[in-house]
Amino acid sequence: MYPQNKHNILKNKVKLKPKVLVVLMGMVLFTTSCSSDNKPIKVKNTIDDPVKVTVKGINKDVVLNNVNAYIASLPTISKKRARLYDREIKENIQTALHAYGYYHPSVKLTYPKADDKLANEVVADIDVGKPLYIRNAQIDIIGQGSDYQAFYDIIKASNIKSYKLLDHGAYKELKEDLLNKAIELGFFDASFSVARILVYQEQNAADITLLLDTKKRYHFGQIIADDETKNLLKPSNSLINFTEGQDFSSKTLEKFSSSLSLTKFYKAVDVRALVEDRKDNKVPVKVNLARNSNNLFRVGLGYSTDEQIRGILGWDKPLINESGHSFNSYLRVSSVKQDAQAIYKIPHKNPNLDYFYIKAAQIHTDYNDTLSDLSHASFHYVANMLGKWRRDYYLAAEYEDYTQGLEDDFTTNLMLGLQLSRRSTTGGMDPKTGYSITFDNKFATSAITDLNFWHSQLDIRGVLSPSENTRFIYKLYQGATIGSDALKVPPSMRFFAGGEKTLRGFSYKDKAPLKNGKLKGGRYLTATTAELNFPIGITNARGAVFLDSAICTDDYKKDRNILLGPGIGFRYLSDYGIFKLDIAYGIDHDGDDRQIKLHLSFGPEF
Numbered sequence: 001m002y003p004q005n006k007h008n009i010l011k012n013k014v015k016l017k018p019k020v021l022v023v024l025m026g027m028v029l030f031t032t033s034c035s036s037d038n039k040p041i042k043v044k045n046t047i048d049d050p051v052k053v054t055v056k057g058i059n060k061d062v063v064l065n066n067v068n069a070y071i072a073s074l075p076t077i078s079k080k081r082a083r084l085y086d087r088e089i090k091e092n093i094q095t096a097l098h099a100y101g102y103y104h105p106s107v108k109l110t111y112p113k114a115d116d117k118l119a120n121e122v123v124a125d126i127d128v129g130k131p132l133y134i135r136n137a138q139i140d141i142i143g144q145g146s147d148y149q150a151f152y153d154i155i156k157a158s159n160i161k162s163y164k165l166l167d168h169g170a171y172k173e174l175k176e177d178l179l180n181k182a183i184e185l186g187f188f189d190a191s192f193s194v195a196r197i198l199v200y201q202e203q204n205a206a207d208i209t210l211l212l213d214t215k216k217r218y219h220f221g222q223i224i225a226d227d228e229t230k231n232l233l234k235p236s237n238s239l240i241n242f243t244e245g246q247d248f249s250s251k252t253l254e255k256f257s258s259s260l261s262l263t264k265f266y267k268a269v270d271v272r273a274l275v276e277d278r279k280d281n282k283v284p285v286k287v288n289l290a291r292n293s294n295n296l297f298r299v300g301l302g303y304s305t306d307e308q309i310r311g312i313l314g315w316d317k318p319l320i321n322e323s324g325h326s327f328n329s330y331l332r333v334s335s336v337k338q339d340a341q342a343i344y345k346i347p348h349k350n351p352n353l354d355y356f357y358i359k360a361a362q363i364h365t366d367y368n369d370t371l372s373d374l375s376h377a378s379f380h381y382v383a384n385m386l387g388k389w390r391r392d393y394y395l396a397a398e399y400e401d402y403t404q405g406l407e408d409d410f411t412t413n414l415m416l417g418l419q420l421s422r423r424s425t426t427g428g429m430d431p432k433t434g435y436s437i438t439f440d441n442k443f444a445t446s447a448i449t450d451l452n453f454w455h456s457q458l459d460i461r462g463v464l465s466p467s468e469n470t471r472f473i474y475k476l477y478q479g480a481t482i483g484s485d486a487l488k489v490p491p492s493m494r495f496f497a498g499g500e501k502t503l504r505g506f507s508y509k510d511k512a513p514l515k516n517g518k519l520k521g522g523r524y525l526t527a528t529t530a531e532l533n534f535p536i537g538i539t540n541a542r543g544a545v546f547l548d549s550a551i552c553t554d555d556y557k558k559d560r561n562i563l564l565g566p567g568i569g570f571r572y573l574s575d576y577g578i579f580k581l582d583i584a585y586g587i588d589h590d591g592d593d594r595q596i597k598l599h600l601s602f603g604p605e606f
Contacts (some may be wrong), residue, residue: 049079057126063100070096070300101166103201104129132166135205145214166206185194186248187214218248223281232289235324262352265319267292292318304601306499306508310334326350336367353384372402372491383385392419400490405518414449415444435462453483494521497550498597500525504548505565505586511551544569561590577603
């Protein structure tokens with residue numbers, strides 16, 4: 001760390017007379033010699049008997065760290081010459097203590113014995129004395145900013161108040177926070193008319209006066225962009241969240257820049273206020289965009305115990321025309337499932353929050369007792385400009401030809417659907433807190449299609465951090481199919497338990513109601529997870545203990561067999577995702593089934 005309130009080291013140095021300087025220069029010349037080829041020979045200036053300064057008597061870590069930082073700024077001290085640095089060591093310690101309001105310290109230095117070759121420690125025994133308290137703290141805001149509560153919230157949250165310990169670091173931080181907030185709100189000419197600390201050592205008191213003059217708040221000026229950027233900005237015009245003459249706010253600009261990046265139209269986004277060009281109380285905004293490639297390809301390879309080796313090949317066209325249309329597709333292959341999907345997106349009011357999209361998919365599934373070919377086509381409208389929930393309204397048509405156990409059938413269903421979703425996270429692959437909620441519902445009626453049902457899925461997952469390096473992860477999944485044809489829906493809408501995502505300790509989708517000894521799938525599925533990740537002393541790694549539970553049934557009243565999957569695991573946090581290794585013990589009470597399963601996966605938490 002850097003020392004708090006470090007004084008200029010030169011002030012503590014003795015000014016040398018010119019003749020002394022000449023002598024020193026002569027010494028330098030004397031110690032610099034030349035080899036036979038006239039190249040200077042470097043002479044090492046090392047100290048064979050260095051000492052270290054050990055501090056005792058300070059209980060507060062922050063104060064101790066600052067004292068150690070000041071001591072570290074001293075030159076290397078020889079044991080033979082250590083006493084010559086007595087004054088300099090004490091002055092550095094005293095200056096470090098002043099930063100935290102201790103103006104009456106007592107410092108006693110104990111030097112190592114000259115005849116003890118192993119002794120190399122200078123002990124600084126410190127009594128910090130009585131600290132200085134803030135007697136009066138007068139902090140005022142003038143100018144147009146005096147009407148803004150944001151400044152007073154910063155003052156209230158600071159530690160600069162009457163009857164508080166004097167802390168120069170907190171004083172400096174308060175000044176910086178006030179100025180940063182002024183710049184954020186567009187008070188670019190803001191400055192402190194008064195900023196002083198008056199210390200009364202005899203009274204153990206200090207008076208602080210801060211007067212911030214914000215002057216006038218600037219407004220947004222014109223958007224400045226070259227011709228190429230103007231054309232690229234056309235599909236994103238609805239994202240511009242300010243107008244010329246509106247009060248300036250850097251957060252508004254940050255939100256605009258973030259929104260442009262989220263469109264994926266651009267490979268580079270540069271949005272900044274030209275503060276140096278401010279004029280007539282306005283600040284122009286410079287926008288520079290670089291178009292993303294016309295075609296983007298994605299290739300991925302992974303492995304999980306659920307699907308074995310899996311690969312993905314994707315093809316995207318981020319920006320097709322000036323209206324902001326886009327296209328993305330992928331082909332995903334594993335041993336149990338092969339699916340292809342294509343989506344064509346059409347912006348409505350906002351390319352990120354309000355748009356239409358058309359989806360087509362083909363899915364082939366072959367695992368356990370399920371063999372299915374599903375063809376899907378749907379039209380969606382996504383609305384997310386108002387409220388906190390993303391709303392996806394859709395009309396979907398599906399044709400599924402399947403064999404489930406001893407059943408061999410096909411169905412065609414036209415469904416109305418609504419998916420509600422919400423997500424919040426601190427970000428990254430390893431968020432400290434966060435949650436995601438997805439609630440998907442689709443309806444079909446036998447009046448216009450084959451079956452009559454309501455299919456619903458609720459997926460809740462989240463993470464909490466009891467401490468810096470621990471994580472508590474929770475999951476709840478509830479699926480249900482209701483209606484007169486609930487038992488006739490195809491396998492894609494039936495429920496199965498087992499695998500890394502729902503129930504560790506069992507094979508992938510291996511648990512469900514049976515018919516003639518074969519899996520037929522259930523009408524209902526309830527699955528929960530509680531998991532604690534904890535440090536194990538290895539960098540970027542954690543241990544885990546967890547308990548999964550699930551019940552997959554056609555009737556909760558008749559079937560109360562709760563499947564359990566307790567276990568332990570290992571987590572490795574890489575820059576690309578979290579590697580997970582789990583060993584779970586599967587417990588099926590009704591089947592008297594006990595088994596140990598190894599589960600491997602790689603990816604973000606949620």
